[in-house]
Amino acid sequence: QSVLTQPPSASHTPGQRVTISCSGSNSNIGRNYVFWYQQLPGTAPKVLIYKNNQRPPGVPDRLSGSKSGTSASLAISGLRSEDEGDYYCAAWDDSLSGLVFGGGTKLTVL
Amino acid sequence: QVTLRESGPALVRPTETLTLTCTFSGFSLSTSAMCVSWIRQPPGKALEWLALIDWDDKKYYTTSLRTRLIISKDTSTNQVVLTMTNMDPVDTATYYCGRVLNRGTIEGVDYWGQGARVTVSS
Numbered sequence: 444q445s446v447l448t449q450p451p452s453a454s455h456t457p458g459q460r461v462t463i464s465c466s467g468s469n470s471n472i473g474r475n476y477v478f479w480y481q482q483l484p485g486t487a488p489k490v491l492i493y494k495n496n497q498r499p500p501g502v503p504d505r506l507s508g509s510k511s512g513t514s515a516s517l518a519i520s521g522l523r524s525e526d527e528g529d530y531y532c533a534a535w536d537d538s539l540s541g542l543v544f545g546g547g548t549k550l551t552v553l
Numbered sequence: 554q555v556t557l558r559e560s561g562p563a564l565v566r567p568t569e570t571l572t573l574t575c576t577f578s579g580f581s582l583s584t585s586a587m588c589v590s591w592i593r594q595p596p597g598k599a600l601e602w603l604a605l606i607d608w609d610d611k612k613y614y615t616t617s618l619r620t621r622l623i624i625s626k627d628t629s630t631n632q633v634v635l636t637m638t639n640m641d642p643v644d645t646a647t648y649y650c651g652r653v654l655n656r657g658t659i660e661g662v663d664y665w666g667q668g669a670r671v672t673v674s675s
Contacts, residue, residue, distance in 0.1 A: 445599060474658075475658055475659070475660075476658065476660050476661065477661075478660070478661030478662065478663075480600075480662075487649060487665040487666065487667050487668050488600065488649075488662075488665055489665075490661075490662070490663055490664075490665075493660070493661065493663055494660065499663075531599070531600055533600075533602075533661045533662070534661065535658065535659040535660065535661070539616065540613050541602055541605075541613055541614075541615050541616070542590060542592075542602040542605065542653070542659070542661065542662075543602065544592075544599060544600045544601065544602060545599070546599045547599045547600070
């Protein structure tokens with residue numbers, strides 16, 4: 444049971460826009476930065492979004508992050524086959540004094 | 554450029570102690586705001602945070618494994634070591650280390666190592 448809640452799966456067709464949600468609480472998302480990661484099979488997670496809505500160099504602007512209250516979202520527009528993978532959100536939790544992750548969302552591009 | 558690399562045994566017997574080393578470059582753990590964290594991922598499952606150590610040697614552990622984990626750092630060799638005692642087959646996972654920044658608030662992992670796969674089996 445993950446502290447941050449994500450939908451387990453999402454499937455969309457190429458070109459569509461998809462939004463992946465991440466729900467938390469006041470002690471994590473409500474007070475701290477949200478990070479988003481993409482993980483492809485057999486590889487380490489890759490940072491897509493840091494500090495709620497910042498993109499590292501090399502991450503295309505069709506990916507965006509947002510946060511409101513105790514929830515956060517990752518949006519991907521112009522979906523491509525290479526966007527398939529597992530997506531995780533994360534944030535520090537002040538009550539647990541630890542980093543908490545979502546359970547992951549498996550994105551399938553049909 | 555920031556890089557991290559995990560090293561350690563690929564196979565551990567049940568009840569043994571696992572020792573993993575994270576060797577990093579591109580930053581120093583004696584510099585304010587720098588932290589290193591360990592995260593694991595059992596096969597087919599989600600990421601699970603384990604421990605974090607900061608530049609001031611402050612340590613944080615996940616509650617469920619607190620009694621089995623020790624994290625330490627050696628700033629002269631740019632290494633962070635994680636030991637986990639009393640290993641069990643359920644601890645089979647890929648173990649990652651990563652850099653974390655604390656600029657007033659602890660953030661997420663911004664650089665990841667490639668991971669070290671550890672199997673616990675007799």
